[in-house]
Amino acid sequence: MDKSLPNILAARKRIxxxxxxxxxxxxxxxxxxxxxxxxxxxxxYGCQSNIRDSEILKGILIKMCYKECDDINNxxxxxxxxxxxxENAEKKVFGxxxxxxxxxxxxxxxxxxxxxxxxxxxxxxxxxxxxxxxFVIGTHNIYELPHILEEHxxxxxxIIKVYSKEGDIIExxxxxxxxxxxxxxxxxxxxxxxxxxxxxxxxxxxxxxxDKEDIINEVNELIKQGYKEVTLxxxxxNSYGLDKKDGYxxxxxxxxxxxxxxxxxxxxxxxxWNFDKKIADLCIKHKNLMPFFHLPIQSGDEKILKNMxxxxxIKTYVSLINYIRKRVPNCAISTDIIVGFPNETKxxxxxxxxxxxxxxxxNAYTFIYSKRVGTPASKILDKINLNEKYLRLxxxxxxxxxxxxxxxxxxxxxxxxxxxxxxxxTNKDVWTGYSPQWKVVNFTGKCKVGDIVNVKxxxxxxxxxxxxxxxxx
Numbered sequence: 001m002d003k004s005l006p007n008i009l010a011a012r013k014r015i016x017x018x019x020x021x022x023x024x025x026x027x028x029x030x031x032x033x034x035x036x037x038x039x040x041x042x043x044x045y046g047c048q049s050n051i052r053d054s055e056i057l058k059g060i061l062i063k064m065c066y067k068e069c070d071d072i073n074n075x076x077x078x079x080x081x082x083x084x085x086x087e088n089a090e091k092k093v094f095g096x097x098x099x100x101x102x103x104x105x106x107x108x109x110x111x112x113x114x115x116x117x118x119x120x121x122x123x124x125x126x127x128x129x130x131x132x133x134x135f136v137i138g139t140h141n142i143y144e145l146p147h148i149l150e151e152h153x154x155x156x157x158x159i160i161k162v163y164s165k166e167g168d169i170i171e172x173x174x175x176x177x178x179x180x181x182x183x184x185x186x187x188x189x190x191x192x193x194x195x196x197x198x199x200x201x202x203x204x205x206x207x208x209x210x211d212k213e214d215i216i217n218e219v220n221e222l223i224k225q226g227y228k229e230v231t232l233x234x235x236x237x238n239s240y241g242l243d244k245k246d247g248y249x250x251x252x253x254x255x256x257x258x259x260x261x262x263x264x265x266x267x268x269x270x271x272x273w274n275f276d277k278k279i280a281d282l283c284i285k286h287k288n289l290m291p292f293f294h295l296p297i298q299s300g301d302e303k304i305l306k307n308m309x310x311x312x313x314i315k316t317y318v319s320l321i322n323y324i325r326k327r328v329p330n331c332a333i334s335t336d337i338i339v340g341f342p343n344e345t346k347x348x349x350x351x352x353x354x355x356x357x358x359x360x361x362x363n364a365y366t367f368i369y370s371k372r373v374g375t376p377a378s379k380i381l382d383k384i385n386l387n388e389k390y391l392r393l394x395x396x397x398x399x400x401x402x403x404x405x406x407x408x409x410x411x412x413x414x415x416x417x418x419x420x421x422x423x424x425x426t427n428k429d430v431w432t433g434y435s436p437q438w439k440v441v442n443f444t445g446k447c448k449v450g451d452i453v454n455v456k457x458x459x460x461x462x463x464x465x466x467x468x469x470x471x472x473x
Contacts (some may be wrong), residue, residue, distance in 0.1 A: 003160040006138065008374040011164040011202040013190060018208040018243070022171040025320045026141055027063055031146045034153065035066030038107070041075035042068075045093060046083025048233050048268060049204070050114055051155040052184040053142060054081045054176075057113065059174035070331040072100075077109045077148075077149075082116035084199050086370040090116060097130055109152060111135040113142070114320035118203035121373055131158060138162035139204055143170055166190075167205030171214055181421060181450045182229035182264070183222050187215050187253060191235035192269065195298075196309045196376040197338065197369060200235055207235075207243050213257050218261050218307065228419055228450060232257065236271040238279075241391055250277045251278045258286035263452060264419060264436070266290045272297060272320055273312045291328045295321070296336035300355030301348035303343050308377070314355060315424050321359055332362040332407065332437035339396060340369045340389030342382035349392050356396065360403040362437070366396050401462050415470060418443065420451045435465070445469025 040061045044054040057079055058068060069075040080096060083089040093116060100110055110133055116122045117138045126133050134152050137145060140163045152159050167190055177183055190196055190205040191198075227431050232254070234240060240250040250267075258265050265288050270279075272295040283289050297317055305312055324331060337352060356364070368389045372377045416435045424430040431441050442464055443455045455467035 004162055005160060006118045006123055006162045007164040008120060008202055011118065011205070012194075014166060014206050016166055018166060018206065019168045020171060020211060020214075021168050024170055025060070025173050027146055031064060031150060033065055035077075035150055036062040038066050038076040039069035039074065040066040040068075040077040040079070041072045042079045042081060043072065043096070044081045045089050046081075046085060046115065048184055048231065049186070049235070050081055050083055051178070051190075052186055052233060053114065054140070055066040055175045055177050055184070056142055056173050057081060057145065058176040060142070062176055063174050064149070066145055072396075073103070076107050077111070078103075079111045079113055082112060082114035084115035084119055084122075084203050084372070086367060087372075087374075088370070090122070094125075097126075097133065101130075101132055109134045111137060111148075113137045113139075115139060115199070115203035118164065119199070119373070123160060123162060127158070127160065132258040133158060134161060135159040138164075140165060140167050143173055165205065167208055169208055169210055179421070181227060181419060182231065183227050184233050185215060185218055185222075185230045186210065186234070187232045187237060187250075188240050188323075192239070193236065194309060194376075196307065197341065197372065199372040199375055202374060204235060207239055209240050209243055212248060212256065215253065216256055216260065219257055219262060223260060223262050226450065227262065228452060229266065230257070230262055232265070232267040233432075234269070236269060236274075236348065237267045238270050238274045238276065249276070251282065253278045254279060254282055254289070255286070257260070258282065258289050261288070263288055264290055266292060266438075268294050269311075270295055272317055272352075273310065275320060277320070277323055277327075280324045280327045283331070290436045290438070291331035292334075292436065293324055293331060294334045294336075296441060297355070298336060298338050298350070298354035299341065300337075301344070304344055305346050308338075308341065318355075318358065319418070330437070332439065333359070334365070334438075335359075335361050336365045336367075337396065338367055338369050339393045340384055340386075342369065342377060342380040343384060344369075351401065356399050356403075360406065361400070362407045363404050364396075364400045366393060366400060368393055405460070405462045408462070408465060411435075411437075411439065411457045411465055413457060414458055415454050415456050416441065416465075416467070417452050418455050420447050420449050420453060420465070422449055440464040441467050443467040443469060 012263045042054050044119045082093050117136050186207045191201045192207045418433040421433045424432045447453045456470045457467045459466035
């Protein structure tokens with residue numbers, strides 16, 4: 001098998017029409033036996049899309065007769081399904097690669113998949129410095145995993161199979177879901193926004209929407225299997241349908257998913273610049289649409305936003321938040337913020353602080369800007385001292401902690417429905433689950449996994465709510 005290497009320039013192109021390919025995954029009898037008497041371990045880094053990809057990787061491996069192992073050190077096959085959005089994520093992966101060199105199992109096979117695999121400099125580093133990595137597979141060709149493993153077992157050579165292309169939609173792949181109560185459902189893949197700091201449009205390809213029938217069928221099948229919650233996934237779910245030009249968009253899909261009557265519906269992620277206010281209105285129409293909105297603003301300064309290729313007007317953003325809170329008064333809103341974008345001034349950072357104090361988000365995922373090779377922002381000469389960036393991050397995180405606690409306080413003594421997910425990791429006498437507002441709730445009482453129970457909040461913290469099950473009949 002020839003090496004297929006990633007190429008940033010090819011990954012940027014947006015020319016060809018994407019295809020929806022069904023039933024491409026087929027296993028010859030010989031491939032179904034490759035994993036006999038072998039175990040596998042898949043470690044996932046990054047976002048929900050990677051989690052969903054790992055579920056597919058696991059499904060394929062089980063079809064090949066592998067058995068999942070809960071200890072990475074005892075597995076015959078390890079796949080690191082990687083994230084490329086920040087440098088720290090890559091450092092963690094390369095640290096794990098170094099540790100896995102010590103694996104003593106003579107039949108050990110070790111592969112890299114996911115977004116890091118789509119970065120040319122990462123693959124070059126693996127080829128030159130980590131020859132013991134058995135294979136590298138990209139985000140566009142997970143379905144080829146059986147043939148890649150077959151080739152490696154036959155030749156004992158390092159296999160590199162990564163495509164840099166706009167991408168197709170591959171349906172009907174096997175999968176093993178990590179949860180029995182809630183499920184991730186891809187509605188689209190890729191992104192055409194090209195924020196200047198972001199590598200995702202290069203690693204995930206162009207915007208391409210699944211057919212609505214395939215999505216609805218998947219949700220209906222999950223209902224039959226007993227699932228209580230689905231989360232619709234996309235790099236920017238608001239862009240669903242823009243590539244199809246048939247007049248059927250995300251708000252239409254969201255409405256139809258709610259009509260399936262699955263008890264809980266969520267979605268992520270929403271770029272606020274094209275968030276349709278009708279989405280908030282659906283929360284009034286459909287009680288199974290959860291009142292949680294993740295709306296990444298990234299910066300509170302308009303010049304920085306323009307440099308990020310996110311030309312969102314702050315006034316427009318604030319107006320959107322106000323509209324959502326007025327229409328859905330019991331909602332929670334979170335955001336993402338990047339601190340220290342190249343040459344961000346103190347005044348520009350303070351504009352972010354000012355915005356945060358104005359909106360008082362329920363939560364925020366905050367990061368120091370991470371240079372991604374191949375993105376436009378990576379070419380900017382940055383004059384900000386790293387220590388200054390850390391000071392800004394800490395100042396912002398103090399606000400995150402403050403307002404998270406304040407927002408949680410309003411739920412004290414309130415009754416909330418919670419989807420039971422299991423026992424607390426720290427106390428086996430306590431159950432844990434999520435409220436409609438995506439609040440972690442730890443509670444006591446009689447229930448079982450998969451139940452949706454009413455709980456009364458008796459204590460709050462920055463991170464979670466404590467409660468007891470109550471009888472509301």
